[in-house]
Amino acid sequence: MxxxxxxxxxxxxxxxxxxxxxxxxxxxxxxxxxxxxxxxxxxxxxxxxxxxxxxxxxxxxxxxxxxxxxxxxxxxxxxxxxxxxxxxxxxxxxxxxxxxxxxxxxxxxDIEDDDEQGDxxxxxxxxxxxxxxxxxxxxxxxxxxxxxxxxxxxxxxxxxxxxxxxxxxxxxxxxxxxxxxxxxxxxxxxxxxxxxxxxxxxxxxxxxxxxxxxxxxxxxxxxxxxxxxxxxxxxxxxxKNPDRPNIKYYKYDRLPSVRQEDDLDKILGDIATGLQEDRRHYPLTFIYTDLESIRYGYRFLEKISKSEPVIRVVLATVALGIGLHAPAVRKVIHFKCPTSIEKYLQETGRAGRDGLPADAILYVNKTDVRTNRPGMQNSMRQYCISTDTCLRFQLLQHLNY
The missing domain is CATH 3.40.50.300 (P-loop containing nucleotide triphosphate hydrolases)
Structure with a gap:
């Protein structure tokens, strides 16, 4: 029944x-x-x-x-x-x-055929x-x-x-x-x-x-x-185990926050080169960062977006980590770590929703994981500073998997 x-x-x-x-x-x-x-x-x-x-x-x-x-x-x-x-x-x-x-x-x-009515x-x-x-x-x-x-x-x-x-x-x-x-x-x-x-x-x-x-x-x-x-x-x-085997996780150190624009230049420079070489086939990429960096990144990428207006890179705040269904996202980049592992998994979960291989890349520095950062959870701090090689295991362990 x-x-x-x-x-x-x-x-x-x-x-x-x-x-x-x-x-x-x-x-x-x-x-x-x-x-x-x-x-x-x-x-x-x-x-x-x-x-x-x-x-x-x-x-x-x-x-x-x-x-x-x-x-x-x-x-x-x-x-x-x-x-x-x-x-x-x-x-x-x-x-x-x-x-x-x-x-x-x-x-x-049945759907009436308006063409037969001539109007x-x-x-x-x-x-x-x-x-x-x-x-x-x-x-x-x-x-x-x-x-x-x-x-x-x-x-x-x-x-x-x-x-x-x-x-x-x-x-x-x-x-x-x-x-x-x-x-x-x-x-x-x-x-x-x-x-x-x-x-x-x-x-x-x-x-x-x-x-x-x-x-x-x-x-x-x-x-x-x-x-x-x-x-x-x-x-x-x-x-159900939240593991997404098709997503590969990476973690890299970035420069101190006072040199933030130098880091952005490097990250966005690589993206810009890829866009200039083959815009239409560049992997759809989400970059999570703060509003200040979004403004800087937009000005940087705007220089190469005058022709062929095909969206391949999205600069986003945390609001894009909720509920969006965009199957073809191949890469999610965090220029700053979220405050919890739950948020990080939500946001990296935008990648590879079509089941094909995708990358989740995190850039982090000491300022990101400072103890007085509002809302920063210790589990996320430990993930960022850990030298363990299996990032996936660390993420799933927090959720008891």
Whole structure:
């Protein structure tokens, strides 16, 4: 019976491939109204789990709330759902505005051929499913969307968000609450985006609704804190070794911070040479660094980006370490170490999501690992200063693998 329901749900959102055992286990636990903690590697397909949930319910108006940290993640997932005829929307961080995308007819339905009507202009027609449109808060509260994506601030710090949460119609049909990138509750909840630390208030409004957490990286202490702080009820832990064998790790010393531009010149100079020699075939590369270095790097690379505007190098802050699905990234470079191994694995996990070989390169100096650096965890410091040769083992050991 469970298998048949999952198969029908897959058809509903256009999935034709076989689900992985961990995905099926999570969906079956959801159907049994269990709380779930999914610790699955980057690129594994965690989002597919909560996108299937509304269609496993007997309630035709079943709705799932998805708490997510970034607009880019929500927009991308909502757009893809809408392209498969699923009613989904996302709320911005203020909770006052929401958006969706023009729906295609649901899979399996006949699509009227506009050409036969003689009023379709191929030169002006837009791709259905890619037109972003506003949604009314009233429609969201009335349960017109099967998946509602939102920042925690949208629900907890806005009058409009509260109106949605306390709508009797919506309240009667919410069948699941999912928290994507759940590790951000601890990383951001203390002093950056404090509503992440208030998510338990949201869960308290729906006391009988199962809660699902999703993340790629969480230490034992992080898992314990999440379960305790969110009040999860005997959750089922579903985990898989986060090792990505196709990613090769490297670590190099860099110059003191007072000579930072010299280091950037060397690193970016090698990249610039490669771009000039063969821009189109240069491996897609992400460089994680701070805003000051991003400005410097942009000016450096801008000199060679006047012709053939094909993006091959992305200078990024930590925001790009969450949820982005770019399969062809071949190289991730950190010009400065993150403050935790969890963050490092999240960010290096952008590489090689297509399963092909990829490199993760870390440049580090003594300033990066100083004891008074805000948020710096000792496990990351030890990784940076260690002389052990197997970097992969050190990373996985922190997560008890």
């Amino acid at each position: 469970d298998f048949n329901r999952i198969t029908k749900a897959k058809q509903k959102i256009g999935i034709t491939y076989e689900l992985k055992p961990e995905q099926i286990t999570a969906l079956r636990a959801f159907m049994e109204s269990k709380d779930i903690v999914c610790l699955l590697p980057t690129g594994f397909g965690k989002s597919i789990i909560f996108q299937l949930m509304p269609f496993l319910s007997d309630d035709p108006m079943a709705c799932v709330l998805v708490i997510s940290p970034l607009n880019a993640i929500m927009k991308d997932q909502v757009r893809k759902l809408c392209e498969n005829g699923i009613s989904a929307c996302f709320l911005d961080i203020t909770g006052r505005d929401g958006s969706t995308y023009t729906l295609k007819p649901a899979l399996g339905t 379709n202009d191929d030169d002006t027609a837009e791709d259905v499913g890619n037109i972003q449109t506003k949604v009314s808060i009233e429609d969201v509260a009335a349960g017109k969307y099967q998946l509602i994506y939102a920042h925690p601030e949208a629900f907890l710090s806005s009058r409009e968000g509260r109106k949605i949460l306390h709508s009797k119609i919506l309240h009667d049909h919410v069948c699941g609450i999912c928290i994507d990138e759940a590790h951000m509750i601890q990383e951001w909840g203390e002093d950056f985006r404090k509503d992440f630390a208030r998510i338990q208030e949201l869960l308290g409004i729906f006391p009988r609704v199962p809660v699902s957490l999703f993340t790629a990286t969480a230490s034992q202490s992080t898992k314990e804190n999440l379960v305790k702080n969110l009040g999860l009820r005997d959750p089922l832990f579903i985990s």
